[in-house]
Amino acid sequence: DSGVTQTPKHLITATGQRVTLRCSPRSGDLSVYWYQQSLDQGLQFLIQYYNGEERAKGNILERFSAQQFPDLHSELNLSSLELGDSALYFCASSEGSGANVLTFGAGSRLTVL
């Protein structure tokens, strides 16, 4: 157990729908990162939050949004889902100091039918 909790582990939904992925970072970690892993794109950085504030944005589609709450958990909202959004979505957290190693959650596997 890495200490980073992601729910749900698996999610199957239809095109056009909206889903929310949830992430609880490791205790004490202030920074949360979201990554999307697909066969054709590899590991793509989506967005990062640090202590509640958005810090960096990567290849995140406009249909996707995220936030980090005061208790530091984070949610990634995916809307108007398309078949190509099927992927493994990782949340990672870090304390924000030293080497700042990212600790990954087990991922949420999204299948869009």
Added chain:
Amino acid sequence: AQKITQTQPGMFVQEKEAVTLDCTYDTSDPSYGLFWYKQPSSGEMIFLIYQGSYDQQNATEGRYSLNFQKARKSANLVISASQLGDSAMYFCAMRELDRGSTLGRLYFGRGTQLTVWP
């Protein structure tokens, strides 16, 4: 340009042998960090080893060592005495230290699938 390049889609090694997984990186930033992660078939991403750009010595963690050649911009992972449980996808990653901050994102390579056979 790709920040991280892993040119070996797949590698095979016999149990108890050593194996080197290649990684080259591209950055103009003098300060950066290099990471290796392991992803078994179960899917989780497991941190293995870290090397800072100013670290004088190559990083080692148990059976893992990082062969850091700064001039060549390479950061190869060496796994000694391979075990069947080492079979997994291995990812090289880099963070550029923006004004010394270690908060930046990690750029990942496409990975190398390592298979260890008995």
